[in-house]
Amino acid sequence: MLKIDCDKCIVCGICESGCPFAALHCEDDCVVVDENCTLCGACVESCEVGALSIEVGEKKVQQDLADWQGVMVFGEFRHGTIASVTYELLGVGRKLADARGVGLSVVLLGTDIGSHGPSLIAAGADLVYLVDHPALEQFREDAYGYALEKIIRLKKPEIVLAGATAIGRSVIPFVATLIDAGLTADCTRLEIREEDGMLLQTRPAFGGNIMATIECPDTRPQMATVRPKVMVAAEPDGNRKGVVESIDLDEKLTSSKVEILETVISEEEQVNIQEVETLVAGGRGLESEKGFALIRELASELGAAVAASRAAVDSGWIPYPHQVGQTGKTVHPKVYIACGISGAIQHAVGMQSSDIVIAINRDENAPIFDIATYGIVGDLYEVIPALIKRIQEVKSDSSR
Amino acid sequence: MNIVVCIKQVPDAKDVRLDPETNTLAREGVESIMNPYDRHALEEAVQLKEEHGGCVTAVTMGPPQAENVLREALACGADKGLLVSDRAFAGADTWATSYTLAKAIESLGEIDLTLCGKQAIDGDTAQVGPGVACRLGVPFVTCVQKTRASSPDSITVERMMDDGYDLVRLPLPALLTVVKDINEPRVASLKGKMKAKKAVIPMVSAADIQAAPENIGLGGSPTKVVRVFSPEARGDRQIFTGTVEEQVDQLVQQLKAHL
Ligand SMILES: Cc1cc2nc3c(=O)[nH]c(=O)nc-3n(C[C@H](O)[C@H](O)[C@H](O)COP(=O)(O)OP(=O)(O)OC[C@H]3O[C@@H](n4cnc5c(N)ncnc54)[C@H](O)[C@@H]3O)c2cc1C
Numbered sequence: 001m002l003k004i005d006c007d008k009c010i011v012c013g014i015c016e017s018g019c020p021f022a023a024l025h026c027e028d029d030c031v032v033v034d035e036n037c038t039l040c041g042a043c044v045e046s047c048e049v050g051a052l053s054i055e056v057g058e059k060k061v062q063q064d065l066a067d068w069q070g071v072m073v074f075g076e077f078r079h080g081t082i083a084s085v086t087y088e089l090l091g092v093g094r095k096l097a098d099a100r101g102v103g104l105s106v107v108l109l110g111t112d113i114g115s116h117g118p119s120l121i122a123a124g125a126d127l128v129y130l131v132d133h134p135a136l137e138q139f140r141e142d143a144y145g146y147a148l149e150k151i152i153r154l155k156k157p158e159i160v161l162a163g164a165t166a167i168g169r170s171v172i173p174f175v176a177t178l179i180d181a182g183l184t185a186d187c188t189r190l191e192i193r194e195e196d197g198m199l200l201q202t203r204p205a206f207g208g209n210i211m212a213t214i215e216c217p218d219t220r221p222q223m224a225t226v227r228p229k230v231m232v233a234a235e236p237d238g239n240r241k242g243v244v245e246s247i248d249l250d251e252k253l254t255s256s257k258v259e260i261l262e263t264v265i266s267e268e269e270q271v272n273i274q275e276v277e278t279l280v281a282g283g284r285g286l287e288s289e290k291g292f293a294l295i296r297e298l299a300s301e302l303g304a305a306v307a308a309s310r311a312a313v314d315s316g317w318i319p320y321p322h323q324v325g326q327t328g329k330t331v332h333p334k335v336y337i338a339c340g341i342s343g344a345i346q347h348a349v350g351m352q353s354s355d356i357v358i359a360i361n362r363d364e365n366a367p368i369f370d371i372a373t374y375g376i377v378g379d380l381y382e383v384i385p386a387l388i389k390r391i392q393e394v395k396s397d398s399s400r
Numbered sequence: 401m402n403i404v405v406c407i408k409q410v411p412d413a414k415d416v417r418l419d420p421e422t423n424t425l426a427r428e429g430v431e432s433i434m435n436p437y438d439r440h441a442l443e444e445a446v447q448l449k450e451e452h453g454g455c456v457t458a459v460t461m462g463p464p465q466a467e468n469v470l471r472e473a474l475a476c477g478a479d480k481g482l483l484v485s486d487r488a489f490a491g492a493d494t495w496a497t498s499y500t501l502a503k504a505i506e507s508l509g510e511i512d513l514t515l516c517g518k519q520a521i522d523g524d525t526a527q528v529g530p531g532v533a534c535r536l537g538v539p540f541v542t543c544v545q546k547t548r549a550s551s552p553d554s555i556t557v558e559r560m561m562d563d564g565y566d567l568v569r570l571p572l573p574a575l576l577t578v579v580k581d582i583n584e585p586r587v588a589s590l591k592g593k594m595k596a597k598k599a600v601i602p603m604v605s606a607a608d609i610q611a612a613p614e615n616i617g618l619g620g621s622p623t624k625v626v627r628v629f630s631p632e633a634r635g636d637r638q639i640f641t642g643t644v645e646e647q648v649d650q651l652v653q654q655l656k657a658h659l
């Protein structure tokens with residue numbers, strides 16, 4: 001419940017105007033809350049006199065937290081390869097495990113997976129758990145879910161990380177419910193709080209307009225998903241030592257109710273803007289499909305791939321697989337050149353972790369300049385041709 | 401076919417923003433709307449009902465004002481609404497929400513199919529659908545982009561994957577979450593609007609659906625929000641000035657290392 005201390009309340013109205021659910025109302029000498037309150041906590045943060053607080057009942061499923069140790073990554077394996085997000089999770093998982101002074105394990109489900117131990121160990125894992133079972137050949141929520149549940153109950157990790165991919169986003173919430181664990185989706189930052197070793201999980205909310213830090217104080221494991229390209233994989237180290245363990249699971253696995261009739265791999269989806277070092281992105285500022293010809297010219301000069309804002313995709317100038325942002329892809333290139341993109345928060349969340357962001361926009365107040373490393377204020381139809389020319393000059397200078 | 405659609409009322413996400421100075425939510429003109437994905441779940445439910453007969457019940461957990469999205473759902477073809485509302489539900493995370501919705505769905509008797517949106521645009525978690533399926537003990541798939549075939553005891557759908565799609569058959573009862581590609585939601589008819597206006601929508605409390613107090617609301621939620629803040633700006637930025645040529649020159653100077 002929201003507790004209001006009327007002795008402290010000065011009826012300033014800040015909480016009333018800031019409540020996203022219009023649940024607070026100023027009365028004569030105190031603010032009152034109605035049943036629209038969702039306990040989102042926005043008012044507690046905003047109250048300058050500390051008159052508001054949220055009373056939290058205790059969660060019943062108190063577990064013996066000390067029984068749970070180690071960091072576990074769900075390794076995603078499809079069509080014979082390990083998804084790159086797995087290596088990224090091992091990168092951040094290694095840091096978390098080191099901060100906690102515990103081991104890092106990775107679980108791989110599938111068939112013919114025996115040879116993948118070394119690459120996972122080189123990427124940071126201490127332990128690789130392999131579950132090779134015909135029922136796991138294709139991704140099925142129930143089979144994968146029960147397998148992961150079993151392993152988690154068996155190994156009792158304190159933290160479980162998974163990719164926020166089509167597979168991870170589907171099966172991991174199911175697993176979290178099976179084992180009554182808290183789960184935070186699409187984390188952009190994961191860190192250990194020094195005082196008590198708690199996992200702090202930070203993620204965007206309300207379309208990225210707000211960031212929230214979340215913890216799971218009373219339940220284990222603490223579970224989080226992370227979108228591809230948000231974390232950075234460690235350089236593989238072939239000298240690392242680790243242990244590969246095969247785990248036998250049967251029973252429930254074979255009783256999957258999900259029947260896969262066919263798997264269709266789309267050509268179009270293969271445009272992989274997540275794997276390149278340089279991206280040139282175009283937005284509504286291009287004003288027409290033709291603008292992408294210019295974008296492609298700059299991209300080919302830089303050996304870059306082409307990305308886009310949703311406005312450009314919605315206008316039909318370029319297909320959806322090129323879209324960057326909250327409802328598109330998250331990218332993490334070395335260089336991201338945003339041309340005629342305003343930098344709306346939903347776009348920014350997909351590209352702001354790029355090492356270098358270059359913005360070309362004629363509006364000097366465009367929000368893209370807030371997240372840019374370098375900004376050019378000007379008409380992209382003048383800037384890009386000039387940039388291409390200059391790059392060509394530099395290249396021919398250096399090759400001479 | 402008896403179908404439940406889970407519908408959430410959400411603040412229009414693009415309008416919600418923290419004032420970076422005061423760290424308060426700026427709510428200027430923020431409207432509450434039906435979660436856009438849920439509109440597609442509803443349309444799919446109505447189409448399936450039109451094919452097989454049966455009843456579509458729209459269920460929402462939220463404050464009393466969430467009744468508005470149920471009326472909207474009735475106007476767009478749902479037969480019944482169920483408002484799951486109790487101050488004790490406030491502050492629920494996806495775990496507690498899934499628990500509560502599953503309890504509410506169970507209170508409706510035999511259900512063949514439960515449909516959810518892929519995700520709600522306020523939290524974007526996409527966790528409630530799989531969570532409800534788990535609690536109901538029914539098979540599920542997420543991100544359905546097309547229903548290929550349906551019968552009283554099974555449904556065949558295209559489930560979106562990162563690299564294409566899988567064609568999947570599930571026995572009923574089952575749960576699906578849907579993406580926007582699945583259909584084009586209809587607009588409410590005048591008749592539908594009239595019906596919706598007059599409808600009496602039942603409201604149930606935690607006790608009515610036999611939800612255990614320790615599993616609901618903020619107290620029943622394993623995750624706790626400890627801080628909210630505005631996304632921070634980059635510290636190292638440099639905006640060039642001068643003519644286009646001058647600016648391009650400065651940029652290329654900086655970039656030489658990368659070319
Ligand atoms: C729930 C939700 C999810 C969303 N998901 C995404 C997403 O995943 N990805 C995404 O990108 N968006 C997303 N959006 C949309 C987002 O809010 C913006 O509307 C979108 O990113 C704007 O695209 P834009 O920058 O290309 O267009 P605009 O905002 O119209 O910006 C165009 C820019 O081009 C500049 N310009 C115009 N002409 C020129 C010129 N000749 N030279 C130089 N500059 C010029 C203008 O100054 C302006 O800044 C989402 C929105 C919502 C509500």
Ligand SMILES: Nc1ncnc2c1ncn2[C@@H]1O[C@H](COP(=O)(O)O)[C@@H](O)[C@H]1O
Pocket residue numbers: 405406407408409435437438441459460461462494497501515516517518519520521523524525526527528529
């Ligand atoms: N409070 C709620 N009431 C009804 N349905 C909900 C609620 N919360 C989530 N859902 C359903 O679960 C889906 C996913 O929501 P989320 O996991 O919050 O992203 C939504 O599209 C809805 O179908």
